[in-house]
Amino acid sequence: MTLSLNCKDAGDPVCTHTMYGETEEEILENAKKHGIEVHGYNEQAWDEEISKNKDHFRKLIKSS
Ligand SMILES: [Zn+2]
Secondary structure, three states, rough: OOOOEEEOOOOOOOOOOOEEEEHHHHHHHHHHHHHHHHOOOOHHHHHHHHHHHHHHHHHHHHOO
């Protein structure tokens, strides 16, 4: 089973990047890398964002 998370679903109006992972932990790790590299987050800002919105992000993860 592969999990996927679309950046657009997560709230970015223009980014079409999709993150993949085998586990929720892995996909959140990939999302973090993407957020830092592409969206200019630093590690602390990202961790704060995730901890505030973790349930929201979890609901956006699709499995296929
Ligand atoms: Zn993105």
